[in-house]
Amino acid sequence: MKVIVKKDQQKASVEGYKIFKEAVQSGAKVFGLATGSTPLTTYDELVKSDLDFSDSISINLDEYVGISPDNDQSYKYFMNKYLFSKKPFKKSYLPDGLAKDPKEEIKRYDRVIAEHPIDLQLLGIGRNGHIGFNEPGTPFDLETHVADLTDSTIEANARFFEHVEDVPKQAYSMGIGSIMKSKKIILEAFGANKADAVAKMVEGPVTEDVPASVLQKHPDVVVLLDEAAASKLS
Numbered sequence: 001m002k003v004i005v006k007k008d009q010q011k012a013s014v015e016g017y018k019i020f021k022e023a024v025q026s027g028a029k030v031f032g033l034a035t036g037s038t039p040l041t042t043y044d045e046l047v048k049s050d051l052d053f054s055d056s057i058s059i060n061l062d063e064y065v066g067i068s069p070d071n072d073q074s075y076k077y078f079m080n081k082y083l084f085s086k087k088p089f090k091k092s093y094l095p096d097g098l099a100k101d102p103k104e105e106i107k108r109y110d111r112v113i114a115e116h117p118i119d120l121q122l123l124g125i126g127r128n129g130h131i132g133f134n135e136p137g138t139p140f141d142l143e144t145h146v147a148d149l150t151d152s153t154i155e156a157n158a159r160f161f162e163h164v165e166d167v168p169k170q171a172y173s174m175g176i177g178s179i180m181k182s183k184k185i186i187l188e189a190f191g192a193n194k195a196d197a198v199a200k201m202v203e204g205p206v207t208e209d210v211p212a213s214v215l216q217k218h219p220d221v222v223v224l225l226d227e228a229a230a231s232k233l234s
């Protein structure tokens with residue numbers, strides 16, 4: 001793992017942008033993307049840039065179960081708002097939160113990932129060490145699945161909803177098995193509330209109790225941190 005620490009989120013996001021740029025210049029066409037607060041500044045950098053994704057494919061990590069793509073809490077809505085409407089991609093894939101048959105939806109998403117091997121995957125990390133919605137205890141070899149969100153994740157995501165009860169309890173998530181097949185991975189973490197998870201991911205044992213620790217086994221991971229998120233690294 002290569003760990004890069006910058007003074008703040010903005011400066012770290014410029015590094016994130018540079019990694020996207022190098023990937024595009026070396027022919028990357030498939031980008032795994034995340035939602036949440038963390039990637040927003042990196043998406044801003046991509047939007048401001050002259051990078052062209054009109055011949056690229058994006059595959060998002062996750063989507064809430066039971067939420068329509070038009071709902072402003074859906075991850076599809078989020079991606080359109082912050083990235084795709086401003087920086088078009090040829091084709092963008094997300095799980096369908098309203099799929100009638102979850103088993104079929106899981107198979108469809110695994111097919112999408114198998115047919116489009118991910119060149120560069122962008123990840124955030126949960127305060128409990130999750131990546132995507134692979135919560136602590138999720139087997140490392142799992143592919144797409146429906147995840148039950150932990151109380152800690154529901155509480156963390158409640159800031160986007162009017163009431164904590166409105167936060168969906170389940171989400172489709174790309175599995176760690178698929179994430180680990182990405183050619184290159186950037187994991188971004190910003191803020192003091194990520195410092196414990198970051199320390200465990202980088203310096204702790206590789207354990208399913210800390211899903212992000214699996215990244216220690218990937219040959220090409222860049223961890224981009226601000227000083228607060230790096231504060232518990234030795």
Ligand code: F6R
Binds near residue numbers: 033061062123131
């Ligand atoms: C989002 C995702 C999650 C987030 C994580 C951090 O698509 O897969 O793993 O990356 O929960 O969320 P933020 O960035 O909001 O702190």
